[in-house]
Amino acid sequence: MKIGELSRATGANIETIRYYERIGLLPQPARTRANYRDYGDPHRARLTFVRxxxxxxxxxxxxxxxxDLSDDPGRDCGEADRIASRHLAQVEEKIAQxxxxxxELTRIVGRCRGGAAADCRVIEALGDHGRCAGAH
Amino acid sequence: MKIGELSRATGANIETIRYYERIGLLPQPARTRANYRDYGDPHRARLTFVRxxxxxxxxxxxxxxxxDLSDDPGRDCGEADRIASRHLAQVEEKIAQxxxxxxELTRIVGRCRGGAAADCRVIEALGDHGRCAGAH
DNA sequence: ATGCACCCTGTAGCAACTACGGGGTCAAGC
DNA sequence: GCTTGACCCCGTAGTTGCTACAGGGTGCAT
Structure with missing residues (x-):
């Protein structure tokens, strides 16, 4: 299939597909006589995985x-689990943050009654980190 | 104070301070005879606000x-509240995502017992979007 | 033959920094 | 008086993960 079809099949946009090829995440596909990229099912599966x-x-x-792990079926897959677990921990950390x-933001917003900026509680709160409860 | 002191006082690093000046977020400070940046309290307050x-x-x-709002004390501060509210909505959206x-990740991890990558459930799950419950 | 959708390459742009190279300044210690 | 070290200057390029051109070529229908 041509790059446009692959794009529609996977939801990745065309520029992104070429970018992945450039950085070596997708292998270089065959080319048609007109020098168009020509993809097969393994490419589609790999791109789906990436997306x-x-x-x-x-x-x-x-x-x-x-x-790399999935390209080498003999390797131990504990590494995949470690990568995913570490990522999960990062996501949980991000949610907590x-x-x-x-x-903080809830505390800050809704305190303006439309007065002058000189007395704005929002702006005041942003300038004054000391009043923050959280540890950011 | 010199840029290093301002950096220590605000937690912003030196390159970042110069970057903020370059993009016009911080005003250009006075200079010493040696052409060193020389900051005062208003600079410190503004940088604290930014950070x-x-x-x-x-x-x-x-x-x-x-x-801009806080520089112009006469202006209505409803705008500040709108900016903060919109941002709060974005944060809530991000938390939901x-x-x-x-x-998804919780579903994916912990399914490997250290077998071969060929049978890895983590890798399999990543290649198969169809099994995802969430709408990403 | 001409329009249109599609494809090619290479480069530059985005946000918000961070790092680096190649220099200048200043105070302290020998 | 000379060196050492910490600090400062500027300008530019790198980071991540794309996205957006510019300037061309190809393929098919009308």
Whole structure:
């Protein structure tokens, strides 16, 4: 299939597909006589894997490791589990941080009654870190 | 104070301070005879405002708007509240997304017993979006 | 033959920094 | 008086993960 079809099949956009090839995440496909990229099913599967992993927030380098693992069926897969676990821990950490942040922001907003900026509680709160409860 | 002191006083690193000056977020400070930047308290307060806002996840452009408001004490401050409210909504959205993500990841990890990568459930799950519950 | 959708390459842009190279300044210690 | 070290200057390039051109070529229908 041509790059446009692959793009529609996977939801990755065309520029992104070429970018993945350039950084070596996708192998170089065959070319047609007109020098168009010509993809097969293994390419589609690999790109689906990459897009799905990206949607789950894995970095390109993590995905590279995961792909290396899956390219080498004999290797122990504990490494894949470790990468995913570490990522899960990062996501949980991020959720915790954002929750603290939401609390700060909730405290800050809704305190303006439309007065002059000189007395604005929002601006005041932003300038004064000392009043924050969270540890950011 | 010199840039190193300002850096220590605010937690912003030196390169970042010069960057903020370059993009017009901080005013150009006075210079000593040796051409060193020489900051005063207003600079420190402004930088504290910027860093705190960045820690709360406001973009540089949002911060620029907030600073414009606070520089003009006569203006209505409802705008500040709108910026903060919109940002709060974005944070809540992000938390919701990450929570879905965490659920996916929790489903994926811990399914490896150290077998061969060929049978790895983690790798399999990443290649197969169809089995995801969440709407990412 | 001409329009249109599609494809090619290479480069530059985005946010928000961070790092680096190649220099200048200043106070302390020998 | 000379060196050592900590600090400062500027300008530019790198980071991540794309996205957006510019300037061309290809393939098919009308």
């Amino acid at each position: 799905h992993s990206r949607e789950l927030g894995f970095t390109i380098e993590e995905i590279r490791s995961l792909l 954002l929750t603290l942040l939401r609390n | 705190h806002s960045r820690e709360l996840g406001f973009t540089i452009e949002e911060i620029r708007s907030l600073l 990450l929570t879905l993500l965490r659920n």
